[in-house]
Amino acid sequence: MTFRVSRRNFVAGGATLLSLSALGTSALAQETRLRLLWWGSQPRADRTNKVSQLYQSKKPGTSVTGEFLGWGDYWPRLATQVAGRNAPDVIQMDYRYIVQYARRGALAPLESYMPAKLNLDDFDKAQIEGGSVDGHLYGVSLGANSAATVLNTTAFKEAGVDLPTQATTWEEFARMGAEITKAGKRKGMFGLADGSGGEPLFENWLRQRGKALYTADGKIAFDVDDASEWYDMWAKFRAAGACVPADVQALDKNDIDTNTVSLGKSAAGFAHSNQFVAYQAMNKDKLALTNYMRIKPESKGGHYRKPSMFFSVSAQSKAVDLAVDYVNFFVKNPEAALLLDVERGIPESSAMREVVAAKLDENGKIALAYVSGLGDLAGKLPPPPPAGAGEGELMLRNIAEQVGFGQLSPSDGGKQLVAEITQILARG
Secondary structure, three states: OOOOHHHHHHHOOOOHHHHOOOOOOHHHHHHHEEEEEEEOOOOHHHHHHHHHHHHHHHHHEEEEEEEEEEEHHHHHHHHHHHHOOOOOEEEEEOOOOOHHHHHOEEOOOOHHOOOOOOOOOOHHHHHHHHHHEEEEEEEEEEOOOEEEEEHHHHHHHOOOOOOOOOOOOHHHHHHHHHHHHHHHOOOEEEEEEEOOOOOOHOOOOOOOOOOOOOOOOEEHHHHHHHHHHHHHHHHHHOOOEEEHHHHHHOOOOOOOOOOOOOOEEEEEEEEEEEHHHHHHOOOOOOEEEEEEEOOOOOOOOOOOEEEOEEEEEEEEOOOOOHHHHHHHHHHHHHHHHHHHHOOOOOOOHHHHHHHHHHHOOOHHHHHHHHHHHHHHHOOOOOOOOOOHHHHHHHHHHHHHHHHOOOOOHHHHHHHHHHHHHHHHHHHH
């Protein structure tokens, strides 16, 4: 399945749109109603719904309804709704997809609302640029985060294995993982998750090698040797018992609930810093965050401070002004900031960061300290991924699974990944 949205699909349903415009007063009534769509866990939904209730209390007569799904189900649902002219007013958007949706005309440009209705004056310039495509603002960042390793500190301690540090290499981390697996303190628990299908992990590893996933003009930026070495590294980890086998990793549906750490299948997994609050809420053991490992002790890190996600406004919305007002409230209202905490990342607004930092609990402070303390591990934000990058992410994961099950060699997997992504990007 692919998540591409064609121009044809965007114009499909034009008759439906015209019939809606003929409804007159009914269409006007819709301007006081907003629909939201986002991906995430139940804790995120609870926080979002509380902000919506707060917004409604301050905007009498306004109705806000929301729906959330897991990451894997979210993008097919959004693509279907956009193609069917039934898109939500406010869309949670990812850095990976914003170029595709903006260039297909699915998102409303927002710069004309600044600063009167959308006040981002205390956002970092880089984070505003991160939500911009072709000179127009299409996404307002909801928080800053970075890719991270989640550690079950209780499981490490039980196995008598020290936690990794910022200087730990992948080779050293694999030895730690093998020791945890061999210790057998918990039935069915391995040391590490299998990260071979994780795009943020692969990107980080490439950046340490001086490369990237994509070039600024939307071409593939790594080669067959890179991809083959990546798959081979994880094949060696599996053979050594350092990480979970393929059948266990296949249980992970790319969400917090099914991550191998949450399932009790591994003592370490891979996520994003903004997810830590939800991870800890879901796990009884004490968790911690650390960076992705270095290729060599002297390697510069491959991390960057990334917009965790955006709120975008649908170009189909009949209530764009109200949607923009809601987004502004979401990122600039102190009461909303306290409700949201750092579950979507560290607030981009410096004023809201101060509000949240003063009230953070221990878990929130861990996420904040992690993002703030990356040091030389953090580099420049890469350009937005090109259209088709979402398919590339799926291809990386699918081929990793085939290599894990022995259906492809690491070398053949690398060749197939480069060939498939090159073909995807050529379609534009």
